[in-house]
Amino acid sequence: MKDFKCTCGQRVFFDNSECLNCGRLLRFDPERQDMVALIREADGVLVSASGERFHDCRNHIEYQSCNWVLPAGDRHRYCRSCRLNKIVPHLERPGNVRHWAKLESAKRHLMYTLMQLGLPVQGRHEAPKIGLQFAFLEDSRSNANVRESYVATGHAMGLITLNLAEADDAYRERIRQQLGEYYRTLLGHFRHESGHYYYDLLVRGTAWEQEVIEVFGNPHVDYQQALKSHYKQGGNPNWQGTHISAYACSHPLEDWAETWAHYLHMWDTLDTARAFGSAPVVATDSVDELVQSWVELTVVLNALNRSMGLPDAYPFVLTDSVIAKLRVIHRVIAAASQ
Structure with missing residues (x-):
């Protein structure tokens, strides 16, 4: 997550809808992937300092539950x-x-x-x-x-x-x-x-499928039976050596989803830390650098929590097996983004 700024220079955040320093309206523009400071004109159109024109998402107008905008000429009533x-x-x-x-x-x-x-x-x-x-x-x-x-x-x-x-x-x-x-x-x-x-969009039925199966296991194992067995037996007590969570042991597809979620946790948290100057910029094509930076950051996160008398913010260990899975997910995402 970026370190967003209002036009006036005030730091603002992703969910903000108004700058408390200058009073401008704040909205997120998904096209530029940035917060924009706006003034509402008499006809209801929102205008930025550079003259760009937007309109609010209907869910903001009716429920104040959304702070994303659309270009003024967009026919849609709801944001992206x-x-x-x-x-x-x-x-x-x-x-x-x-x-x-x-x-x-x-x-x-x-x-x-x-x-x-x-x-x-x-x-x-x-x-x-x-x-x-x-x-x-x-x-x-x-x-x-x-x-x-x-x-x-x-x-x-x-x-x-x-x-x-x-x-x-x-x-x-x-x-x-x-x-x-x-x-x-x-x-x-x-x-x-x-x-x-x-997984369904990028892996199933594609050239990635066999490699993913080799690392995560066979996704065709009976799903309902696997979850029934997982909950009945209480899960694998030795999951820490091979999986990111106990639930990831329940089925290969759950292992993929849990590891995918963890990759997003890591990527987004590191992105936020870098934006605030608390983590180094790492090569985006290197999982090893990503993991190294992540481990260093989580040491700090856990130490900060302990200083506040709170449980560890990151009670996980990235084993070689988990890193191998993260590496596959990294490659799948990189190929999809090209």
């Missing part, structure tokens, strides 16, 4: 991120707008990283068969007025589904502790499920 939505929650229910806004914020962060990496990001309106979609759903555990008894976070044929309850911090923390997941975050969910999407 929001138009990927297939289903959103019932927004008239108290609290749903707030929880949905959290999901949208995490989704926009994912979108930013995917665009920075140069990965293809297309919706169903652009690619009807392989486009990316999102569904944010409730189930009867959190809303007795809906039919679905259980909504699981997951991916199927380009559709990423998240349970709205994941935006409730207390619920998510309870599940995190029950399952022993170190990184159960909204952004983590989006990154993991995007891994499934890009």
Whole structure:
């Protein structure tokens, strides 16, 4: 993530919608992948200091839940991120707008990283068969007025589904502790499920498939049976030597998705640290340099957390096996971005 600045020089952040120093409106322009400072004209059009003209995403106008803009002449009413939505929650229910806004914020962060990496990001309106979609759903555990008894976070044929309850911090923390997941975050969910999407888009049926199988395992192993066995037996107690997480042991496709998510964690955090002068610039074509810089940064992150009396920010170890998997993902992403 960049170190964004307002026109007045004030440091601003990715989710900001107004500069507290000069009062200008702040929006993110996905075309230039940067924050822009704007003034609203009488007709509602947003104008930058250089004369560029934009209009707000409909989800900002109606719910103040989005800070992305579109060019003033764009016929779309929703921004590049929001138009990927297939289903959103019932927004008239108290609290749903707030929880949905959290999901949208995490989704926009994912979108930013995917665009920075140069990965293809297309919706169903652009690619009807392989486009990316999102569904944010409730189930009867959190809303007795809906039919679905259980909504699981997951991916199927380009559709990423998240349970709205994941935006409730207390619920998510309870599940995190029950399952022993170190990184159960909204952004983590989006990154993991995007891994499934890009496996289907970039690996399945391509020249990469055999190499990925050799490193991650056979994806044709019965998926439902593998997950049933994983949860029944409590997972592999020796996962640290070969996998990035216990859940990654459940099935080769979950190993890919967990490692993919971790790659995005690493890339984005290092990018942010570099932007703020806290990490060196490394060769983007070298996984070894990426890993070395990451290890050095996480030592500092953990030391800072301990100084604050908090658990380690990064309780993981990158073994040779995990690094080999990260190397494959790095190469797949690099080829897709060319």
